[in-house]
Amino acid sequence: MNTAAAGLPAERIREALRLVIDPELGYNIVDLGLVYDVAVQGTGDAVITMTTTTRGCPATDYLRMGARDAAFSVDGIDSAEIILTYDPPWKPKMMSPEAKAHFRIRDE
Amino acid sequence: MLAIPGATLSRWTLAYFAAAVAFLLLGEALMVLGFGYPIAGLRAPQTLILVHCITIGWLSLLMCGALFQFVPVLVAGPIYSNSLPLPALLLILGGLALLIASFLQLAGVLPPLPAVFLGASLLLGAGFLLVLWTLGRTLAAAWPLNLPAQFVSIGLASVAATVSYGIIFTLGFGGYSRSPLLLGIQAQGLPLHVSAGLGGWLTFTAIGVSHRLLSMFMLSPELDGPTTRWTFRLGTLALAILVGAGTIVVAAGGGPGTVLVVAGITGLACLALYGRDVLRLYRQRVRPAIELNSRMAAVALAHLAFATLLLSACAAAGVVRQYIGPLLFLIAFGWLSGLGLAKLYKIVAFVTWLECYGPVLGKAPTPRVQDLVVEPRAARWFWLYFAAVDVASLCLLLEAVPVFRVAAAAMLLASAGIALELVRTRRLANVGEELRLPAGAQQPRLLFTFVGN
Numbered sequence: 001m002n003t004a005a006a007g008l009p010a011e012r013i014r015e016a017l018r019l020v021i022d023p024e025l026g027y028n029i030v031d032l033g034l035v036y037d038v039a040v041q042g043t044g045d046a047v048i049t050m051t052t053t054t055r056g057c058p059a060t061d062y063l064r065m066g067a068r069d070a071a072f073s074v075d076g077i078d079s080a081e082i083i084l085t086y087d088p089p090w091k092p093k094m095m096s097p098e099a100k101a102h103f104r105i106r107d108e
Numbered sequence: 109m110l111a112i113p114g115a116t117l118s119r120w121t122l123a124y125f126a127a128a129v130a131f132l133l134l135g136e137a138l139m140v141l142g143f144g145y146p147i148a149g150l151r152a153p154q155t156l157i158l159v160h161c162i163t164i165g166w167l168s169l170l171m172c173g174a175l176f177q178f179v180p181v182l183v184a185g186p187i188y189s190n191s192l193p194l195p196a197l198l199l200i201l202g203g204l205a206l207l208i209a210s211f212l213q214l215a216g217v218l219p220p221l222p223a224v225f226l227g228a229s230l231l232l233g234a235g236f237l238l239v240l241w242t243l244g245r246t247l248a249a250a251w252p253l254n255l256p257a258q259f260v261s262i263g264l265a266s267v268a269a270t271v272s273y274g275i276i277f278t279l280g281f282g283g284y285s286r287s288p289l290l291l292g293i294q295a296q297g298l299p300l301h302v303s304a305g306l307g308g309w310l311t312f313t314a315i316g317v318s319h320r321l322l323s324m325f326m327l328s329p330e331l332d333g334p335t336t337r338w339t340f341r342l343g344t345l346a347l348a349i350l351v352g353a354g355t356i357v358v359a360a361g362g363g364p365g366t367v368l369v370v371a372g373i374t375g376l377a378c379l380a381l382y383g384r385d386v387l388r389l390y391r392q393r394v395r396p397a398i399e400l401n402s403r404m405a406a407v408a409l410a411h412l413a414f415a416t417l418l419l420s421a422c423a424a425a426g427v428v429r430q431y432i433g434p435l436l437f438l439i440a441f442g443w444l445s446g447l448g449l450a451k452l453y454k455i456v457a458f459v460t461w462l463e464c465y466g467p468v469l470g471k472a473p474t475p476r477v478q479d480l481v482v483e484p485r486a487a488r489w490f491w492l493y494f495a496a497v498d499v500a501s502l503c504l505l506l507e508a509v510p511v512f513r514v515a516a517a518a519m520l521l522a523s524a525g526i527a528l529e530l531v532r533t534r535r536l537a538n539v540g541e542e543l544r545l546p547a548g549a550q551q552p553r554l555l556f557t558f559v560g561n
Binding site: 021 | 116117177180181182183184185324325327394395396397458459461462465466467469470471472473474476477478479
């Protein structure tokens with residue numbers, strides 16, 4: 001995945017993905033660390049690699065579709081592909097410092 | 109990297125929950141009215157009505173509804189059928205109605221109608237068979253099973269045993285059994301029926317599901333270490349001894365006493381390991397502030413620990429028979445119903461969120477699951493419920509029947525309060541106006557879930 005080369009569009013997608021919250025934790029999937037990678041290939045083909053807090057989570061399909069719709073809403077993005085992975089499995093330490101502070105989780 | 113399909117929503121889980129809560133309220137109302145135990149004896153037909161309203165109507169329907177939603181989560185795969193749970197529910201409800209009619213006939217309230225015994229057996233058997241078929245096929249598709257799913261599979265084997273004993277008893281009451289083997293089971297098998305139902309079906313399944321739910325909701329490390337594996341092995345062994353050896357002994361005309369002691373000691377070791385795991389889940393949680401459902405689950409777990417100690421002490425003193433009523437009451441209402449209400453409070457909010465806001469995720473701002481509930485208000489009902497259960501248990505122990513009925517009224521009030529909170533959650537009544545129904549979101553119905561697939 002070529003995140004670094006994606007530049008500004010990838011950042012805009014990440015911003016748009018903040019609209020998508022994990023319903024259980026009530027926090028956006030970007031700061032929770034559920035979005036592993038955002039890449040923009042070609043002229044506007046977004047590829048988002050993400051996970052869920054737990055395998056088999058009933059919200060999985062909604063999170064995937066929500067992420068796709070949010071990415072698609074960014075100007076200049078013509079297609080959005082979501083790759084769901086559990087490798088590596090999500091760990092709370094993947095949260096942003098803001099999210100950790102919100103959940104009163106100690107930053108290691 | 110693999111793409112793994114997510115589990116889906118269960119269409120009829122809410123209908124199971126609604127029926128279950130109705131039976132809980134009915135059971136509690138019967139206790140307030142003085143119907144059945146403790147005014148009547150433990151084996152009186154009135155008590156059997158009360159007991160089956162709680163064990164089949166409330167606890168089993170609650171467990172079935174929860175499993176239709178959570179077995180797909182446990183195995184990370186789809187439910188085998190989202191349609192079969194409805195006929196299963198109708199069959200179980202019909203069977204339970206006929207079972208109640210059978211007991212009313214035994215009590216002399218209804219005139220003799222032998223067909224009700226046969227009808228109750230057939231409908232309940234068919235209903236639970238459909239439940240087992242749907243969940244069994246879902247589990248089979250996910251072979252080899254992970255540890256939580258293995259717990260559920262043994263729980264399902266236990267409900268098969270429990271229902272089979274129940275059918276043998278019901279057919280016996282109706283005069284259909286002539287075989288000495290079946291008559292032996294009918295004469296001595298009641299402790300096996302009760303233990304397989306409360307211990308195997310309800311408690312062992314709850315253990316398996318709670319491992320996963322508690323770790324999910326508190327962000328605790330998932331349990332799959334040696335302690336959990338031994339919890340599973342010992343519990344399975346206890347149930348195999350109970351159902352396997354127990355059935356052989358009672359069918360041969362013997363008493364199940366020795367089998368119950370051996371299975372009980374094995375089950376005790378299983379529960380001790382479970383207790384260790386649960387403490388670890390709570391202590392190693394990443395989320396310091398835990399939600400009401402996890403706090404109330406802890407109170408229910410404390411009731412399980414207390415009931416287990418009490419049962420062990422009574423067994424050691426040889427007075428189990430004398431105190432079996434209060435002990436079973438504590439297990440049914442302090443542990444199983446307490447845990448059931450706590451998890452129901454969470455699951456209803458979670459399912460409602462998925463149904464209503466899942467489809468608009470990424471398109472519009474959505475509330476959190478927690479925004480669908482008002483915990484401080486519900487907490488008062490939960491504390492009242494547990495306090496009332498404790499007072500009621502004490503009254504049973506002290507044979508203070510009038511006070512027991514007052515405590516039962518408090519249980520009824522608290523349960524109705526929690527039920528009302530569930531309805532408010534379902535109606536999105538706690539969600540702020542600006543987030544309640546974004547464009548594209550659908551107001552959920554009370555009794556079923558809109559399922560896209």
